[in-house]
Amino acid sequence: MSRGDLFIVGGNEDKTGAMPVLAKFVEISRARPGPIGILTTATNYPEETGEEYSRVFEDIGAPGTVCFHIGTREEAEEDRLEEQLEQLASLYITGGDQVRLTSILGGTAFYSALQKVWRKGLVIGGTSAGAAVMSRQMIMSSSVPGGGGQLIVEMGAGFGFLEDVIIDQHFSQRARFTRLMNAIAHNPQIIGVGVDENTAIWVQEEGSFFEVLGEHTVTIFDGKKLTYVDVAIPHENKDITISGVRLHSLAGGYRFDLQKRELMITQGREQE
């Protein structure tokens, strides 16, 4: 058994029309038997959000859906959760606030069960907050202090399905270039992956590479060969200086090798 693939969506994916992102998620999920689970912990509107994804997934071919409306740590300790997760083909983590995901689920029976079932092959998808939470280190929030000044980025622990990667979502649409570069300046060993809206990365083969799909692009910041960093000092109102980041921007269909940190040029050909 190997770990399940990850399907990381930059938010605001189409839920009508051709739905390239969600249709691909359903297709990947169908490689395994069972329904698609929908985890609504991130949102303050779990019922509406769960209903919408249920309808959409079933419309585009999912054999069934199961909502996980876990809103408290107590609910996340219920015994039946592991068994329920084991019956799923995949789990989709909705948007909302990523800090709700980690603060409600972190360290609970649900969290342990999810890790266990994922290691046995459960495909895990997530959008927006559900995308941010995928990595070991996660961007919790960012803010510009009152009266202007430079960006403060708050980092925290995510679910850890991806090591040495930080995901940022709504990337081009919310102009998060500076925010992700800031995260890299503080963690140069990590690859920053900025996923645009209605766009996804499909992480395959135990996290060794991903493929881009959907409407827009994915931007990758690699800090490994940085030659200089001078991090921002908030109270001195000083911006970061950073030199030698390696940058990639990938449109749909392109693949990126997370080990070699290189674009994989295998367009139009099957891999060996």
Place this chain on the structure above:
Amino acid sequence: MSRGDLFIVGGNEDKTGAMPVLAKFVEISRARPGPIGILTTATNYPEETGEEYSRVFEDIGAPGTVCFHIGTREEAEEDRLEEQLEQLASLYITGGDQVRLTSILGGTAFYSALQKVWRKGLVIGGTSAGAAVMSRQMIMSSSVPGGGGQLIVEMGAGFGFLEDVIIDQHFSQRARFTRLMNAIAHNPQIIGVGVDENTAIWVQEEGSFFEVLGEHTVTIFDGKKLTYVDVAIPHENKDITISGVRLHSLAGGYRFDLQKRELMITQGREQE
């Protein structure tokens, strides 16, 4: 005699209070005798814009100002212009539309005189459109076609004070990351320099390096070591894919070597 320094401002520089950007421009200008010229060709409000800069420059120590309200190619052919330029310490090119600058002034007597006087040491500053026009190749405009789709960037010829550089302005404030990367994808030999608002680069020693000053940062995209480019195809609604851009982001006080394409680590020390 050597070429004058360039002072390239990302737009929206403070015109009240401490005015770090414009105060520095006046200080640099004062190294030479004569008033500061103000070229208002880019703007549709030449009188108001000229008056405002005159007042500001004189308030912060300029020995005088002279407005160049050149609004037509005919006006740009007047004989007295070269003599007027020769008497200036510096010329400041205001914001507006960079295409007005090149279409009204390109190839005129004013343009030739400006090149000649600059080669003898005239300092040239410019903000926004006046910043964009500094380089040989210039971003004229960019647009996203109706109904969404990917960015189309229109390039044209600038004034050519800087070779192998493309300037973009209002950089972080207008989220022009994708636009400048697009320009680099089409011109990998060129360095893309994105200057934030109320921030400037002071290009010194015949264009060999620049220093960042002002409120925010300057972002540099170096395409020289690109390993892969697949340019956007507008009518196929396809985004660019680009791999191996070298990226730098410099806060105020830092210097960048335009020949070596490297950050110069000489903070706090005088150069030899």
